[in-house]
Amino acid sequence: MQNETNSEEDHKSAPKWRRKPESRPDEILDGALIEFRSRGFAGARIEDIAKHAGLSKGTVYLYFSSKEEMLKALVRxxxxxxxxxxxxxxxxxxxxxxxxxxxxxxxxxxxxxxxxxxxxxxxxxxxxxxxxxxxxxxxxxxxxxxxxxxxxxxxxxxxxxxxxxxxxxxxxxxxxxxxxxxxxxxxxxxxxxxxxxxxxxxxxxxxxxxxxxxxxxxxxxxxx
Amino acid sequence: MQNETNSEEDHKSAPKWRRKPESRPDEILDGALIEFRSRGFAGARIEDIAKHAGLSKGTVYLYFSSKEEMLKALVRxxxxxxxxxxxxxxxxxxxxxxxxxxxxxxxxxxxxxxxxxxxxxxxxxxxxxxxxxxxxxxxxxxxxxxxxxxxxxxxxxxxxxxxxxxxxxxxxxxxxxxxxxxxxxxxxxxxxxxxxxxxxxxxxxxxxxxxxxxxxxxxxxxxx
DNA sequence: TATTAATAAATAACCAGTCATTTATTTAAA
DNA sequence: TTTAAATAAATGACTGGTTATTTATTAATA
Incomplete structure (x- = not known):
């Protein structure tokens, strides 16, 4: 899922390379599904969800504003x-x-x-x-x-x-x-x-x- | 939501306090079912369960040793x-x-x-x-x-x-x-x-x- | 360097379960 | 029958642990 990296240097135009991959929100949702299903919504811990995506707790808040938002996105x-x-x-x-x-x-x-x-x-x-x-x-x-x-x-x-x-x-x-x-x-x-x-x-x-x-x-x- | 008065004689009813009826555990479970279903197990609050049975939080622990015990009893x-x-x-x-x-x-x-x-x-x-x-x-x-x-x-x-x-x-x-x-x-x-x-x-x-x-x-x- | 991504630490609620205290009921002495 | 222990039932303030969310800090990229 990596885009072609900056092997071709382009300074100003073209798709900006980001560490943040496009798929990051999806990866978080994958983890959320696992945790929500196995612990229930209230029982699921953000830290565990983050771990599934290889992130730390705080980072998921860059992508979803709350736990509830994650659930909604998951269903959507x-x-x-x-x-x-x-x-x-x-x-x-x-x-x-x-x-x-x-x-x-x-x-x-x-x-x-x-x-x-x-x-x-x-x-x-x-x-x-x-x-x-x-x-x-x-x-x-x-x-x-x-x-x-x-x-x-x-x-x-x-x-x-x-x-x-x-x-x-x-x-x-x-x-x-x-x-x-x-x-x-x-x-x-x-x-x-x-x-x-x-x-x-x-x-x-x-x-x-x-x-x-x-x-x-x-x-x-x-x-x- | 008052008690049906005791079968034996009693002149006045004091609403604040009720004698432990045989059915008390069942009444608690009824409340637990409502709360577990509407909030999920982790989200359900003991105090709310107690309220359904007209009791305070501490009292349910006279009948069930823990929340989990309530769930098990409910299923049983x-x-x-x-x-x-x-x-x-x-x-x-x-x-x-x-x-x-x-x-x-x-x-x-x-x-x-x-x-x-x-x-x-x-x-x-x-x-x-x-x-x-x-x-x-x-x-x-x-x-x-x-x-x-x-x-x-x-x-x-x-x-x-x-x-x-x-x-x-x-x-x-x-x-x-x-x-x-x-x-x-x-x-x-x-x-x-x-x-x-x-x-x-x-x-x-x-x-x-x-x-x-x-x-x-x-x-x-x-x-x- | 400026900006964005990510983290780790801090904060603020929340709530299960405990327990000292209060209140109703029973017992039995007067 | 009246009254005063004794007992049973119920309460709710409190504690300790947990965790969602925020903030301060660091790291990486353009």
Whole structure:
């Protein structure tokens, strides 16, 4: 991640070389995530967070004005890729001639992929633990991640029902059936999984889950 | 918030001071749950917990030796009814001639009922937030609640497969499909639900969920 | 040198847990 | 029955340790 150093001396113009790397705030957030998750927000010590980034306590205040600001930045950082992904996919549903079931499968698989990344999957767990202290943050996450995701999924569900591909169902509840297993896996990994055991395979879980869900929601059809 | 007067005779009630009732530890735990959930374990103040029970700080130490002890007692209190319930039900599966699907439905409905009780449903959320600080507690909950529940459900699933009632599936994953929606609802209620909106109906959600799940897992049959 | 980055030390709150003291209730002597 | 110990329950000021944030100082770069 180093920029080309001042091998080419340029005194006045060009990108200024700084010891402060661009990635510094990100590195601090990485440490913050680790500490927030393992000690809780109140229990996490700034000094420990700094240590993860190879800095001393005071230095993190050059990048974040407070502990709370770190938490907010952490959540913000995790949110963008998710909502983008979903609205993007949903926008293409009606255009192509894919089956709704395939679109749905694809969405869940992509989501599973995202959330299997610790940096993204840990955030909902953090919010669950801190929602009482930071209700605005929980509300933000609800809107930007959960409701955006639900909306995208419900769109496809309704589309599938409309087409006669899916049985009639209430998408408001069906979406919870669909997302629940994924959430459960995220929580399992971040809370209950032990080091000494074979981890649950996201891939197999999602495959099994989609198999049951699709079988449960598809209308029996002669052929297509 | 005054005491119900003593059963024996007493002429005047002095509001300032109350005799130690048997229920006192439970009242303290109720307050602890509220504070732990809204501030996190580290952020919760003993004085606030005490206030919920109408006591002063020092008094809670007559009942619990430390904050950590309160947390442990809180989890312990919530655990017993759950595991009892499940092992009890599972034990009766093979005896009667119910369909596996009906047994499963019943189990999920009973579980939903239990977890819709705030005192029980809040505990997994608490553990998710504090698993890093109290790994033994997370492990305890995993074994006593999650694995006990999973085991009971998987028993019924395997029974249903064996009977030819259910399609072949891997119970290890199917149980996650089944429990996930319930977990999602618990988290929704405890983390993201707003006061200004119609709450999601457990009953309707579970009905929809079971409908999809059963439809997804049942073998098509002529008649029964 | 001037400026920015980083640090280490200092400050100011905060709060778990303790304990000397107060208050209600019970016991039993008068 | 009245009254005065004795006991049980509850209190809240206080202590000690911890840590977020600020400030003074040093180091590195342009």
């Amino acid at each position: 950082r995790s949110v963008l890729p998710i909502s983008e992904m979903f609205t993007d996919i949903a926008g293409h549903v009606q255009d192509n001639n894919k089956k709704a079931a395939d679109v749905l499968s694809q969405m869940i698989q992509i989501a599973a992929n995202k959330f299997s990344n610790h940096e993204i999957g840990s955030i909902p767990l953090l919010i669950i633990g801190e929602a009482g202290n930071f209700p605005e943050l929980a509300e933000f996450y609800r809107q930007e991640v959960i409701e955006a995701s639900m909306k995208a999924i419900m769109t496809v569900l309704m589309f599938g029902i409309q087409k006669g591909e899916f049985r009639k169902c209430n998408p408001k509840y069906a979406v919870r059936t669909l997302m629940g297993a994924l959430l459960m896996q995220v929580i399992w990994d971040g809370t209950f999984a032990r080091d000494d055991e074979e981890p649950i395979s996201y891939e197999e879980l999602i495959q099994s889950h989609l198999d049951i869900f699709m079988n449960g929601i598809l209308l029996p059809q002669e052929n297509s | 209190r919530s655990v017993l009814p759950i595991s009892e319930m499940f092992t009890d039900i599972a034990g009766h599966v093979q005896d009667n001639n119910k369909k596996a699907a009906d047994v499963l439905s019943q189990m999920i409905q009973i579980a939903a009922n239990k977890f819709s009780n705030h005192e029980i449903g809040s505990i997994p959320l608490l553990i998710i937030g504090e698993a890093g600080n109290f790994p033994e507690l997370a492990e305890f909950y995993r074994q006593e609640v999650i694995e006990a529940s999973m085991k009971a459900i998987m028993t019924v699933l395997m029974f249903g497969i064996q009977k030819g009632e259910f399609r072949k599936c891997n119970p290890k994953y199917a149980v996650r499909t089944l429990m996930g929606a319930l977990l999602m609802q618990v988290i929704w209620d405890g983390t993201f639900a707003r006061d200004d909106e119609e709450p999601i109906s457990y009953e309707e959600l579970i009905q929809s969920h079971l409908d999809i799940f059963m439809n997804g897992i049942l073998l098509p049959q002529e008649n029964s």
